Amino acid sequence: MNTVLPIGSVVKIQGIKKPIMIFGYLQKSGLGNGKVIDYVGVPYPEGNIGPQAQIGFQRYDITEVVFTGYENEEFEPWKQLIRAYNNPDNKTE
Template sequence: MDPSEQLLPIGTVVKLTNVEKTIMIYGYDQIQVSTNTQYDYIGVPYPEGNISPDYNVFFNRNLIEEVIHKGYINDEYEKIRDEEQ
């Protein structure tokens, strides 16, 4: 399945278009305060993780080139994913 078709779970590591570093997703439907723009995901560089807010990566699912590792899936995630569809 194309990564742009389904909400990916927290902890998923992805490769983004035109971004050298891999990114780990840690949130959904986030608003970047500086631009007041809403994005599908927020992530941090992997494997470093949270360095500072300056390193947060806001992105939409259409920028995902590859899912390198899929995050944790449980009933709560599946409920959010199903509601989002």
């Protein structure tokens, strides 16, 4: 998936049955490998019930967008930052 999704978007992820709601971007993986993940989310509709329920995933793990969150002009700089991080050659998607 090449689209940058806003906070609040609900997606289906490979290997996970429950929908996941996105609540963060570009965070280091909690696995201790130093890898930066594209998105961090929580199960929908439960939400953040604790750190053990937070799920880090990459854009290519998304199999379906169930709902797209709110997006306005304030989201645009974040979208560009995420695209730049994922495209070091500054290629547009």
